[in-house]
Amino acid sequence: MTPSNCGRVQIRCSNASAGSSQLPNKERSLSSRRAYEIALISGDGIGPEISEAAVAVLEATGVPIRWHEVLAGEAARQRHGHPLPEATLEEIRRTTVALKGPLLAPKQTGRLTIRRGNGEVTYPSVNNALRRELGVFANVRPIRSFPGVPSPFPALDVVIVREVTEDTYIGWEEMKGPDEAWAIKRITRQASERIFRFAFEYARSHRRRKITAGHKANVLNLTDGLFLQCGRDAAAEFPDLPFDDCMIDALCLRLVKQPETLDVLVLPNQYGDILTDLCAGIAGSVGLAPGANIGDRVAFFEASHGAAPDIAGQGIANPIALILSGAMLLGHLGETTAERRIWETVALVLEEGRCLTPDLGGQARTADITRAIAAALR
Ligand code: NAD
Numbered sequence: 120m121t122p123s124n125c126g127r128v129q130i131r132c133s134n135a136s137a138g139s140s141q142l143p144n145k146e147r148s149l150s151s152r153r154a155y156e157i158a159l160i161s162g163d164g165i166g167p168e169i170s171e172a173a174v175a176v177l178e179a180t181g182v183p184i185r186w187h188e189v190l191a192g193e194a195a196r197q198r199h200g201h202p203l204p205e206a207t208l209e210e211i212r213r214t215t216v217a218l219k220g221p222l223l224a225p226k227q228t229g230r231l232t233i234r235r236g237n238g239e240v241t242y243p244s245v246n247n248a249l250r251r252e253l254g255v256f257a258n259v260r261p262i263r264s265f266p267g268v269p270s271p272f273p274a275l276d277v278v279i280v281r282e283v284t285e286d287t288y289i290g291w292e293e294m295k296g297p298d299e300a301w302a303i304k305r306i307t308r309q310a311s312e313r314i315f316r317f318a319f320e321y322a323r324s325h326r327r328r329k330i331t332a333g334h335k336a337n338v339l340n341l342t343d344g345l346f347l348q349c350g351r352d353a354a355a356e357f358p359d360l361p362f363d364d365c366m367i368d369a370l371c372l373r374l375v376k377q378p379e380t381l382d383v384l385v386l387p388n389q390y391g392d393i394l395t396d397l398c399a400g401i402a403g404s405v406g407l408a409p410g411a412n413i414g415d416r417v418a419f420f421e422a423s424h425g426a427a428p429d430i431a432g433q434g435i436a437n438p439i440a441l442i443l444s445g446a447m448l449l450g451h452l453g454e455t456t457a458e459r460r461i462w463e464t465v466a467l468v469l470e471e472g473r474c475l476t477p478d479l480g481g482q483a484r485t486a487d488i489t490r491a492i493a494a495a496l497r
Contacts (some may be wrong), residue, residue, distance in 0.1 A: 162220020164426025172438030243290030255414035281391025313355035406437025
């Protein structure tokens, strides 16, 4: 497939059963099923391009979906004067599931305040605010290398389970005079126990091999020490799964030396953020790293990478991370066959190597690889 023979893929925000009279039998029975209600945030930068791609691929699976587009980020700021309007949060709470494109979080000035009753809460960034307002606590990022994608470490296959409610990302920072700034690192037993239990249960249900806790408890004796202790306590409840721990610096070394010795990595917020990009780079591109944000009631699914403003609007962004995030969304809804088919089709298209975007060493455009994946799914 070449850039010249690709067409635009249109996002359809319509009832999935519309037009079913023209569909063949199999598709008609699929489309007569009740459509899943899913909120959609297109996002900033490359967000609209890759969201369009992910929607097209999810629809190609035949799973009936009714999309509810809501605004966040720059689009919301322009329309409503706030990057995270209450109406957006309400709609995601209603649907309980969302697909989200990346949102810009400006350096040093990304703080935002959300009103709650008579009070207000300030968050360090719009992405942080979205996670915490929606009550998600586990950020799950399966990252693997794919045949056909150049990578020095073809054996990489890890899942990062990142705690996202606390650590330094709570945004409790303060100037202590003009030349000194403090940030608080908050680790609680409750949140740490919850993330480890989640990780062990995830590992069991996804047939993963082992759990490794990442920390720096030799320096941060109390905060990372508590996190590690909670990991050890949880491990005692799951004797069927091997557990070990690794200092965060040594873990980085292990990732590039012996990635095959690692499987599920459980990390506090900031280390999890940093190690994601390291793993994605090892796999071949940030464009390959999907993610889920899971809470007790709400879950939303987004690529691990950001809004990539440097390539926005050029039609060359790699949509795979968001497509795979969409696959995880379908799995979350119980559509595990569709989830598996998307992963297999992505792997197949990458291995064929005819449709690689520039970050993967090819010349294909976002629409090329989207059409190749969607066509193979239909
Ligand atoms: P980034 O991930 O957006 O980009 C880093 C590099 O990777 C850039 O060179 C970019 O072109 C490239 N890249 C990223 N995604 C790609 C894709 N799908 N295909 C091809 N190349 C891709 O990181 P950044 O530059 O640090 O952040 C840009 C903005 O995104 C910032 O405002 C940041 O705060 C925000 N951000 C948002 C999220 C989120 O929404 N969850 C996550 C991270 C960063």
